[in-house]
Amino acid sequence: MRRIPWLWAAALAAYAFLYLPLAVVVLFSFNDSALNASWVGFTTAWYGKLLSDPAMLQAAGNSLFIAAVSSTAATVLGTMAGISMQRWRPRFLPFLVLTPVAMPEILLGVSLLLFFRQVLDLTLGLFSILIAHITFSIGFVAIIVRARLAGMDESIFEAARDLGASPWRGFVRVTLPLILPAIAAGFLMSFTLSIDDFVITFFVAGVGVTTLPLQIYSMIKVAVTPEVNAVSSLLMALTLTLIALAARFAPETLKGSR
Amino acid sequence: MRAPTSPARAPERLTRWLVTLPPTLFLVVFFLVPAVIMAAASFRQPGEFGGLAPLAQGGLGLEAYRFVFEDVIYAWILAKSFAVAGLTTALCLLLAYPLALLIARSPRRRRNLLVLLVILPFASNLLIRVYAWIIILGPLNLLYSPVAVIAGMVYVHLPFMILPLYTNLEKHDPALLEAAQDLGAGTWTRFRRVTLPLSLPGILSGSALVFIPVLGMFAIPELLGGTGDLLIGNLIKEQFLDNRDWPLGATLSLLLTVAVLAVAAITAGFARRRKEAP
Numbered sequence: 001m002r003r004i005p006w007l008w009a010a011a012l013a014a015y016a017f018l019y020l021p022l023a024v025v026v027l028f029s030f031n032d033s034a035l036n037a038s039w040v041g042f043t044t045a046w047y048g049k050l051l052s053d054p055a056m057l058q059a060a061g062n063s064l065f066i067a068a069v070s071s072t073a074a075t076v077l078g079t080m081a082g083i084s085m086q087r088w089r090p091r092f093l094p095f096l097v098l099t100p101v102a103m104p105e106i107l108l109g110v111s112l113l114l115f116f117r118q119v120l121d122l123t124l125g126l127f128s129i130l131i132a133h134i135t136f137s138i139g140f141v142a143i144i145v146r147a148r149l150a151g152m153d154e155s156i157f158e159a160a161r162d163l164g165a166s167p168w169r170g171f172v173r174v175t176l177p178l179i180l181p182a183i184a185a186g187f188l189m190s191f192t193l194s195i196d197d198f199v200i201t202f203f204v205a206g207v208g209v210t211t212l213p214l215q216i217y218s219m220i221k222v223a224v225t226p227e228v229n230a231v232s233s234l235l236m237a238l239t240l241t242l243i244a245l246a247a248r249f250a251p252e253t254l255k256g257s258r
Numbered sequence: 259m260r261a262p263t264s265p266a267r268a269p270e271r272l273t274r275w276l277v278t279l280p281p282t283l284f285l286v287v288f289f290l291v292p293a294v295i296m297a298a299a300s301f302r303q304p305g306e307f308g309g310l311a312p313l314a315q316g317g318l319g320l321e322a323y324r325f326v327f328e329d330v331i332y333a334w335i336l337a338k339s340f341a342v343a344g345l346t347t348a349l350c351l352l353l354a355y356p357l358a359l360l361i362a363r364s365p366r367r368r369r370n371l372l373v374l375l376v377i378l379p380f381a382s383n384l385l386i387r388v389y390a391w392i393i394i395l396g397p398l399n400l401l402y403s404p405v406a407v408i409a410g411m412v413y414v415h416l417p418f419m420i421l422p423l424y425t426n427l428e429k430h431d432p433a434l435l436e437a438a439q440d441l442g443a444g445t446w447t448r449f450r451r452v453t454l455p456l457s458l459p460g461i462l463s464g465s466a467l468v469f470i471p472v473l474g475m476f477a478i479p480e481l482l483g484g485t486g487d488l489l490i491g492n493l494i495k496e497q498f499l500d501n502r503d504w505p506l507g508a509t510l511s512l513l514l515t516v517a518v519l520a521v522a523a524i525t526a527g528f529a530r531r532r533k534e535a536p
Contacts, residue, residue: 104474
């Protein structure tokens with residue numbers, strides 16, 4: 001390593017490229033000026049303004065509710081899918097689980113829009129957003145759970161069976177405790193994906209319901225204000241915490257998905 | 259999930275169905291069926307007030323396809339989307355390779371932290387990452403230009419390239435490099451003749467992971483680009499939300515799907531050829 005300092009230089013440049021833009025966003029959220037141009041002085045006024053903005057609070061509430069419900073459902077279904085894919089190797093399920101993860105998001109968004117409006121004749125809103133978020137989160141949970149199972153010795157499940165454990169008992173007493181970190185990581189992952197999602201939500205949200213990313217989008221389209229910096233910084237802090245937690249629960253999350 | 263407690267011969271089949279069926283059904287209904295309907299919608303007629311015209315009234319036809327293939331603008335925008343995706347992939351590769359190599363050759367206990375440092379910025383919201391570039395490029399007078407679009411695309415998709423590259427590079431046997439060194443190969447030769455060829459699978463999967471989402475991206479061209487920088491994703495969004503010509507939107511979505519499948523097939527083909535090669 002010491003012999004190739006240019007590698008360090010190039011890598012440092014890449015890290016700087018990853019972090020500096022976000023640092024700028026956070027920095028200007030504390031700037032005592034309505035312009036994101038030059039540093040004037042320190043203030044937390046933009047955060048105060050945020051907390052007294054009813055539209056923003058409503059969007060934050062919606063985002064948290066949607067994330068909590070959709071990630072819970074996606075964790076249950078994704079865990080089932082992960083177990084099934086590892087244990088019984090179904091032919092069709094991996095295609096169903098992995099394709100939504102690999103496709104450009106816009107395709108899932110517009111096809112669900114078409115399905116909800118044209119086939120189900122549904123008014124877009126909380127329900128359509130929930131379904132969409134569950135659909136794209138299942139794959140991530142399944143990948144994480146499956147990776148965890150793949151690294152385990154299958155003989156312990158056989159041992160449980162040989163000792164007379166029913167499938168359910170074997171699951172609760174043997175499988176579940178072993179894959180719990182992966183399930184927790186999958187939950188945190190889908191919570192983050194849900195709270196962060198813009199593209200798919202944009203198509204299935206309709207006019208009534210706003211989430212934080214949708215709110216940020218409509219603000220950015222109008223003007224660049226420090227309020228956007230403040231809400232961005234808060235959202236960033238939240239997702240960073242969630243990802244760091246997920247990485248703690250299941251380090252393999254870092255290598256596997258996406 | 260409750261199974262009879264009769265031991266010894268567990269009803270494995272029943273368990274299998276109880277576990278496999280719920281996720282399968284959910285994804286068939288909310289992923290596969292909508293995808294099929296999308297394909298079917300491309301043959302329908304646009305409704306008077308948006309959406310699709312009733313089947314009895316509009317019938318089926320190839321109007322949307324004729325429209326797309328007759329107007330050269332659609333081919334042009336698709337070509338432009340490919341060019342942007344290609345350029346983004348190349349730039350990501352250039353930026354990602356040194357970093358992935360550095361992480362792979364760091365001491366084992368430091369690697370997870372370095373990988374986490376790649377993922378953290380990536381975990382922040384897409385719009386926030388785009389917004390950061392609005393702030394940076396605005397004062398430089400580079401906003402609403404192709405340069406801004408490429409910068410945003412590279413920034414947003416860079417981790418997709420770093421992670422598969424790292425996963426590949428980490429597996430390389432250091433003994434190979436030592437052998438090359440013993441045989442008199444310099445740093446550059448060792449990289450060109452050993453590391454680079456071995457990392458081709460990582461380069462391939464990273465490239466696919468960058469190329470495919472860039473191809474469908476609409477938010478970055480919309481927020482950072484000018485009116486001339488719109489890509490296929492923007493056209494699709496326009497047809498579904500603004501013009502409300504859903505058959506045309508469905509046709510364009512299908513075109514994008516075919517493009518994505520082609521890219522995925524080419525990548526898989528390359529990967530297989532490499533595996534079969536002696």
